[in-house]
Amino acid sequence: MQGNEACVEGAIAAGMRFYAGYPITPSTEIAEQCALRLPQVGGRFIQMEDELASMAAVLGASATGVKAMTATSGPGFSLKQENIGYGCLAEIPCVVVDVQRSGPSTGLPTSPSQGDYMQARWGTHGDHPVIALSPSSVQETYRLIIRAFNLSEKYRTPVIFLMDEIVGHMREGVTLPRPDELIINKRHISYHDGANKQCYAVPEGKFVPAMKAFGQGERYNITGLAHDVSGFPTNNNAVAGALYTRLMEKIGRNLDDIVRVEEYMMDDADTAVVCFGGTARAVMSAVEQARAEGMKVGMFRPITVWPFPEAQLRARLPGLKRVLMVEHNYGQMLLEVQRVAAERLPVGFLGRIDGTVIPPADILNKLREMEGRENAQ
Amino acid sequence: MRYEMRFSGSGGQGVILASVIVAEAAVAAGLEAVQSQAYGPEARGGLCRAETILSREKIWYTKVIRPSFLLALTQDSLDKYAQNLAPDAMVMADAGLSLPACVDPARALMLPILATARDKVGKVMTANIVAVGAVNKALGLFDEAALTEGVRRHIPAGTEELNWKALAEGAALVTDEQAALFRRSL
């Protein structure tokens, strides 16, 4: 099964029944597969006139109570950003898949890249929380897109599913879990008596308001303006400030629930290779080769790439002598790794932006070089 | 043991599908397989390359580093991808193409793949299936059940007979002596 296909099958298993999109390489197979599969499960597929409309239609559909998804690549991800921000502020769950490609602009449309890491965090304007997940295999794509929907429903926020061409266009064997093995967060629609009542009020002990749905009993308002608990615009700075703070904290205070990493051979490692997404494949290979040469190397892979797994990396620092960041860009996650680790350890970097894939041999050479240079000093 | 295969030709010849079929046959046969491709933005014409990696163990790195097998259906693809082969690599190319000097002729099979598809199977677009038949016979990768399963998943209903014929004609292009020479065990 192809990575893009696994994304669709996982999304359907998660309950996704609405897809709006616009064709763009290398994410197009996701739209094609949705067009084929969604009618079979009673879902709805629409090819919109552009990327902005796709994002808008997904938010509109989600506001009626349907789990909705769109997929795109770099240029389209840029176009979707304003409405992603709308989803953050109005707290409308949805999943936005970005199968990254080489950029900026049209760039190398069919070549792998991880250049949207920072765009995923800061693409839309203003301060806002972001959850972004990144799979490194076809099998993981299937399970992780389900988690993306679950987090989106739980925290009422768009979740970015940050794929890359390496995983999106790769085929490998996949074992599909039985439906009863999967945990799916259903959307619970709640109602108050009467209309327009505190629909953005947060119940005691929760961090988000209960979900509503248009046409299912209760009248209410959604707006992209700063709003009070009734869902209507406000110019009251204290109320607006409290809203923004709550939006940040609903993610910031639940990092234990949201953040996941994969660690490989880290327990006795003195060198951590940090990577995410498809890059992990070359890193795993390099780690095994380095171990065979006697180097104590492990892999630290954020699966939740936003929020960055700061606490998890920090916990590893005391045992480490050095960190190497490997990613298919000019140093984006590197900035996060440096922020966490650079005061205590040397942080090396291996990146690539020419549209080719970093081979394990380059990583191995970089590891030898880092270790050798220190030994020579 | 990691076995890297590269399938190349011109866009539209179906080399990506050939690579996918070999990968899926491998999964059907209980092996690990990873398949990927590189192509330009255009869907037709232009140099096209697909890769399949087979192994009995988990495959980490998903791209071909130095292929041990190359299929080339055009001169351009043969010239380009013959350059970086593993020392023991085997090359299969369409008859009539000229083998670059860097390839040992003793490790190359020049087979009339396109002509067989056109004249014996009757449809030039079955060349990729003919190639799959020839590849499997030469390398002795999978049993017939796994191979036909790989093909069956990717052909339109009603074209089964045509495709079984293409597989058989492809296999018939490789002699038993040649197969004994190139056989791979994973």
Added chain:
Amino acid sequence: MPSELIHKYMRIDHLPHIWCPGCGNGIIMRDVAVALEELIDDPEVNVSREKTVIVSGIGCSSRAAGYMDFNSIHTTHGRAIAFATGIKFAHPELEVIVLTGDGDCSAIGGNHLIHAARRNIGLTVITFNNDIYGMTGGQYSPTTPTGDRATTAPYGNYDRPFDIAQLAAGAGASFTARGSAYHTRETTELIKQGILHKGFSLIDVFSVCPTYYGRKNHKGGAVEMLQWQRDNMVPASRYYAMSEEKRREKILVGILTHNEYPEYTQEYAKLLEKVQTGK
């Protein structure tokens, strides 16, 4: 004391509205409310308040959604029709009404307008067309007549304007009509017909903006601008009684196009049925 209509269909705790004195938008919003009230009260037709969703974009017009006591969503600039498409396609039983302006709908949102019209998806789009960007203080819009002044056309507008209703009709909208702030009874009737129409409908309603458009272009205040509509826009009943020569000087208040094309969500329902039953 607010009238009964306002009590019933407006969110009175969010009034008074933000519009300037003399603005035509309040009149048009009232027309929409009256049209909805009459349809909701009509036992012959199936329009309910709970199943009605009002969608708006950004701009003066788009504040109307928040004042109307229905399900409402105030979206991003230009994207109201695209959000509405998602809502309607996800739940076709909903009555989806888009309140938008000339800039929101035909400039930044022009692509969504023509494609929703092409699909003939069952939305009802009502444009509060005041020939100007009011919210940002009077810049020219795609409907500002050539030669008129705006803050971004200090020497007169050298763009050619759109006729939004003709634009939608040209893109395949099955129901298009023109109304005005002055002709409230006729406009209300056109909105009702647009809502009842199964496919995509657009009612382009000429509003008046005395603050930014009228004052800059010496068109007088609200009264003079409404008098202009009275004198130059003619309801269908009288319009078609006039000679062809006379008609050329006047603007029709009434239906421009009315066709029965297949509606998008109904066609999708057929597709779903076909795929699921295998027939």
